[in-house]
Amino acid sequence: MSELDFTRVAIAAREAAGRVADLVRETPVDYSYRFSAETNAAVYCKLENLQYTGSFKLRGAANRIATLTPEQLKAGCVAASSGNHGAAVAYAMAKLGITGVIFVPEQTSGAKVDAIRSYGGDVRFFGTDGLDTELHAREYADEHGMFYLSPYNDPEVIAGQGTCGIEIAASMPQLETLYVAVGGGGLVSGVASVLKSTNPDIRIVGCQPEASAVMAHSVEAGRIVDEESRPTLSDGTAGGIEQGSITFDLCRTLVDEFVLVSEAEIAAAMRQFIDFEHQLIEGAAGVALAGMLKQKDRLAGRTVVVLICGGNVSRDTLKRIL
Numbered sequence: 001m002s003e004l005d006f007t008r009v010a011i012a013a014r015e016a017a018g019r020v021a022d023l024v025r026e027t028p029v030d031y032s033y034r035f036s037a038e039t040n041a042a043v044y045c046k047l048e049n050l051q052y053t054g055s056f057k058l059r060g061a062a063n064r065i066a067t068l069t070p071e072q073l074k075a076g077c078v079a080a081s082s083g084n085h086g087a088a089v090a091y092a093m094a095k096l097g098i099t100g101v102i103f104v105p106e107q108t109s110g111a112k113v114d115a116i117r118s119y120g121g122d123v124r125f126f127g128t129d130g131l132d133t134e135l136h137a138r139e140y141a142d143e144h145g146m147f148y149l150s151p152y153n154d155p156e157v158i159a160g161q162g163t164c165g166i167e168i169a170a171s172m173p174q175l176e177t178l179y180v181a182v183g184g185g186g187l188v189s190g191v192a193s194v195l196k197s198t199n200p201d202i203r204i205v206g207c208q209p210e211a212s213a214v215m216a217h218s219v220e221a222g223r224i225v226d227e228e229s230r231p232t233l234s235d236g237t238a239g240g241i242e243q244g245s246i247t248f249d250l251c252r253t254l255v256d257e258f259v260l261v262s263e264a265e266i267a268a269a270m271r272q273f274i275d276f277e278h279q280l281i282e283g284a285a286g287v288a289l290a291g292m293l294k295q296k297d298r299l300a301g302r303t304v305v306v307l308i309c310g311g312n313v314s315r316d317t318l319k320r321i322l
Contacts, residue, residue, distance in 0.1 A: 005249075005250075005253075006189075006192070006193040006196060006197065006250060006253060006254060007193075007197050009155070009158060009159060009162060009189065009190065009193035009194075009250070010162065010165075010193045010194045010196075010197035010198075012155065012156070012158075012159035012162070013159045013160075013161075013162025013163055013165065013166060013190055013193065013194050014166060014194075015159070016059075016063040016156070016159040016160045016162065016163050017163045017166050019062075019063055019066045019067070020059060020062040020063050020066060020160060020163060023052075023058070023062040023066070023092060023095060024051065024052060024058050024059050024062055024163070025050065025051055025052050026167055027046065027047045027048050027050050027051055027164075027167065028046075028047050028050070029044050029045070029046050029047070029167070029168060029171045029172055029305065030044060030045050030047060030277075031043070031044050032044065032045055032276065032277060034272075034276035034277075035272075035276065035289075035292075035293075035306075038293070038296060039292070039293075039296040039299045039300070039304070040296075040299065040300040040301065041296075041299040041300060041301065041302045041303070041304050042302070042303045042304065043292070043299075043304045043305075043306065044172060044303075044304065044305045044306070045277065045305070045306050045308050046164065046167070046168055046305055046306070046307045046308060047279070047308050048164060048285075048307065048308055048309050048310060049279060049280065049281050049282070049285060049308050049309075049310055049311025050279075050311070051310075052091060053084070053087045053088050053091045053115070053119070054084070054087070054115070054282075054310055054311045054312040055084040055087070055088065055236070055282075055309060055310030055311070055312060056084075056161060056164055056187055056307075056309050056310065057081075057084040057085045057087070057088035057151070057310070058088040058091060058092065059088075059160040059161050059162075059163050059164060060085075060088070060151075060152075060154075060156075060157035060158065060159075060160035060161045060186060060190070061079075061085060061088035061089045061091075061092045061149065061157070061160070062088070062092045062095075062160060063156050063157065063159055063160030063163070064149055064154060064156045064157050064160060065077065065089070065092045065093065065096055065098070065149070066092075066096070067156050068147060072147045073096070073098050074098075075145055075146050075147060076093075076098055076099045076100045076101075076146050076147070077089060077093060077098065077099075077100035077101075077141075077146060077147050077148075077149045078100055078101050078102075078103070078137050078138075078140055078141035078144070078146045078147070078148050078149065079100065079101075079102045079103070079137065079148075079149045079151070080102075080103045080104075080130070080133045080134040080136070080137035080138075080150075080151065081102060081103070081104055081108075081116075081133075081151055082104065082105060082108055082112070082130055082235050082236055082238065082239070083104065083108050083109060083111075083112025083113070083115065083116065083235065083236065083312060084112065084236055084310055084312060085151040086102040086104055086112070086116040086121060086123070087112065087115040087116045087119060087121070087312070089102060089121070089149055090102060090116050090117075090119035090120055090121030091119040093120070093121075094119050094120045099122075100121075100122065100146065100149075101122045101124060101137075101140065101146075102116055102121045102122060102123050102124070103123075103124050103125070103126045103133050103136060103137040103140070104116070104123060104124075104125055104126075104133065105125070105126070105127050105128055105129065105130055105132075105133045105239075106125050106126070106127065106128055107128060107231075107235075108125075108235070109235060109312075109314040109316075109317065110314060110316075111312060111313070111314035111315070112235075112312055112314075115312060129228070129229060129239050129240060130183075130229075130238060130239025130240065131239050131240030131241065131242065133239075134150070134151070134242060135242075150242075151184055151186060152183070152184030152185055152186030152187075152189075152245065152247050153184065153186075153242050153244075153245040153246060153247060154186075154246075155246065157186055158186050158189045158190040158193075158246070158247065158250070159190060160190070161186050161187045161189070161190035161191060162189075162190030162191060162193055162194045163190075164187070164190070164191050164307070165190060165191035165192070165193070165194030165195050166194055168191065168194075168195065168305055168307075169194060169195055169198050172303070172305055174303045175195070175199075175202055175303055175304075175305055176201075176202065176203065176302045176303045176304065177202070177203040177205060177299065177302055177303070177304045177305075178191070178192070178195060178202060178203070178204050178205065178304075178305050178306075178307065179205045179207055179288045179289070179291050179292040179304065179305070179306045179307065180192075180204070180205070180206060180207065180288055180306075180307040180309070181206075181207050181208070181234065181236070181237050181284040181285065181287040181288045181291075181307070181309055182206040182207065182208050182215050182216070182237060182251070182255070182258070183208075183212075183215070183234075183236060183237030183238065183239070183284070184215070184239075184241055184242070184245065184247055185215055185241070185245070185247030185248065185250065185251045186247055187307070187309060188204065188206055188247075188250075188251060188254065188255060189246075189247045189250035189251060189254065191307065192204045192250075192254035192255065193250065193254065196254055203256050203257070204254055204255050204256050204257075205255070205256065205257050205258075205259055205291060205292075205295070206251065206255040206257070206258045206259070207258070207259050207260075207261060207287045207288045207290065207291030207292075208234075208237060208258060208259075208260055208261075208287065209232040209233070209234045209237065209238070209260070209261060209262075209263065209266060209283075209287055210260045210261065210262050210263075211229060211230035211231065211232035211234075211238070211263065212229035212230065212232050212234070212237065212238040212239065213258070213260050214227060214229065214239070214240050214241050215241060215247075215248075215251055215258070216258035216260060218241060218248060219248075219251055219252050219255070219258065220258075224241050224242075224243055224244075224245065224248055226240060227240070232263060232266070232283065233263055233266045233267060233270070233283030233286060233317065233321070234266060234282075234283035234284045234286065234287045235282075235283060235284075236282060236283065236284035236309070236310060236312075237284045237287060259291040259294055259295060261287055261290040261291055261294060265290040265293070265294065266283055266286040266287055266290050267286070267320075267321040268290070268293075269286045269287075269289040269290035269293055270283070270285075270286040270289075270313075270321050271321060271322065272289070272293075273285075273286070273289055273308075274322075279311065280311045280313055280318075281308055281310070281311050281313065282309075282310045282311055282312050282313040282317075283313070283317070284309050284310055285307075285308040285309050285310055285311070288306050288307055288308070288309065289306050289308070292304065292306050
């Protein structure tokens with residue numbers, strides 16, 4: 001993947017920013033006194049947990065739907081999601097007056113299913129791994145002549161996620177290191193494309209749970225690997241990666257390092273954020289925070305942003321981690 005390729009993603013993200021301005025919220029980048037003191041660094045949190053629908057996923061979904069043809073809009077959309085992408089698609093479809101179907105894995109949290117339904121989404125369950133759900137959703141879309149809206153394997157979705165990077169770059173020109181949770185790679189591909197195009201020296205650290213680290217293992221292997229994911233607090237990043245996904249080469253190029261974190265480290269990071277910042281975050285956001293805390297001894301004097309990708313956590317999960 002050449003520099004020109006991610007530069008094009010960055011350009012597309014800037015186009016997307018104008019397209020989705022009325023559908024998404026510009027979220028704050030807040031300084032954290034407590035995490036800064038713990039790391040001897042200047043730590044800021046990009047608060048996508050405050051985004052409409054409670055996660056960054058709205059950016060990609062809104063941009064993709066906004067680029068569909070009139071024929072595609074009339075036919076409707078099909079999405080596959082562990083929850084956040086589904087809620088984002090349902091919200092965007094409701095705003096733009098179109099219909100669709102959203103497939104979720106059978107173990108998806110009730111809170112996320114309820115969120116999708118609250119935005120008018122038609123939720124259907126299939127499979128126990130996110131990749132199985134994605135493949136089924138694609139087949140359903142093909143059979144019914146509908147548009148399949150991928151959670152990550154789509155240039156316009158990646159460009160939409162990149163709008164988060166535009167906001168970070170504008171408010172944090174001094175940024176040196178970004179910590180971001182990685183699942184299928186759409187968020188890190190979009191955000192890192194924007195940040196690296198403005199300053200190639202910015203260090204991008206991709207964070208994954210040990211229980212489901214498919215992208216990290218794929219990058220290490222030099223190919224997309226097929227491996228089973230174990231249960232994890234980070235349901236938003238769990239599951240396999242579609243073969244041929246465009247995010248794989250982008251991650252190989254843009255992510256400087258992957259860090260894997262345990263379930264105990266994710267839970268501890270979530271507790272600290274709730275205690276320190278007095279806001280809710282979900283497991284995927286806890287992964288990014290846990291990755292930063294795992295490397296805190298190497299961050300002294302640096303300016304760091306942790307991308308808090310979502311806040312959709314169920315009461316049952318909260319009870320377990322607290």
